Amino acid sequence: MDDDSAKYRDWFAEEARSERPDLALLCLLLATAGDPALDDAGIDAAQIELDRLAGLLPYGPKTPREWAGALADLLGRECGFHGTSGEYRRLGASLLHQVLERRRGLPILLSVVWVEVARRAGAPAYGVALPGHFVVGFGDPGAPGGPVLADPFAGGGPLTGNEAELLVMDATGAPLEPSMLTPASPLDVVLRILGNIRAWAAARPEQSAAALWAVEFSLLLPSHPARLRYEHAQLLVQRGDFLTGAAELEAYAEVVQPVEPATAEAVRGRARAARAMLN
Known part of the structure; x- marks a missing residue:
């Protein structure tokens, strides 16, 4: 950057x-x-x-x-x-x-x-x-x-x-x-705009860079869906940043572990797979 x-x-x-x-x-x-x-x-x-x-x-x-x-x-x-x-x-x-x-x-x-x-x-x-x-x-x-x-x-x-x-x-x-x-707050409006950009990029695999920055700006908002952290990790892996993506997958697994242990274990499996791509 x-x-x-x-x-x-x-x-x-x-x-x-x-x-x-x-x-x-x-x-x-x-x-x-x-x-x-x-x-x-x-x-x-x-x-x-x-x-x-x-x-x-x-x-x-x-x-x-x-x-x-x-x-x-x-x-x-x-x-x-x-x-x-x-x-x-x-x-x-x-x-x-x-x-x-x-x-x-x-x-x-x-x-x-x-x-x-x-x-x-x-x-x-x-x-x-x-x-x-x-x-x-x-x-x-x-x-x-x-x-x-x-x-x-x-x-x-x-x-x-x-x-x-x-x-x-x-x-x-x-x-x-x-x-x-109900009136939408400025932050709600911005999150929705970024969601539109993410959806636009998701339909165009060549635009993964746009998807990545849209997620990263969303994560800068004081309130955002937790699943965006998973989306961010997946994009990092997709773009070849396997180590950072794996670390973020593991961090997301810790967040969901208390409420969705099966999901957490599946995410950890994806983290292991991402690390294995370096071998």
């Missing part, structure tokens, strides 16, 4: 553990691993662009529905931010600075743009992690009738209750639950 990569990872870890993590900054710091050309100046430029867009919103207090409409008019209609099916094949669709440049991205990254522009303008906006499709909420999620929902992937158009229900039904086969409308 070069000095710049280490600097951005340390910065990411520090920001993730701060009292109020900056979502845009976290997204830009992880993007430095996906685009080595992204440097301090590029990070500043992306933040400035978010500030500029926020400055274009009409001034003055608004209802949640009016805020949603103002964001859709500016970002969706005037600026042309939206998604296409092809974005799911692009790593850049998960990198915030490229989404700002191309005005295309995955639902969650477009939602980050909406939320960050709205936050800078004082709007009550937040990410809503519906299963299978990330959207933006405006207003109090506990208010009668729930929040006003908008779908940035579709240009920011408002989502009716029935449309949100259909999105959830298509993804899970289950109905929309009120708990699904």
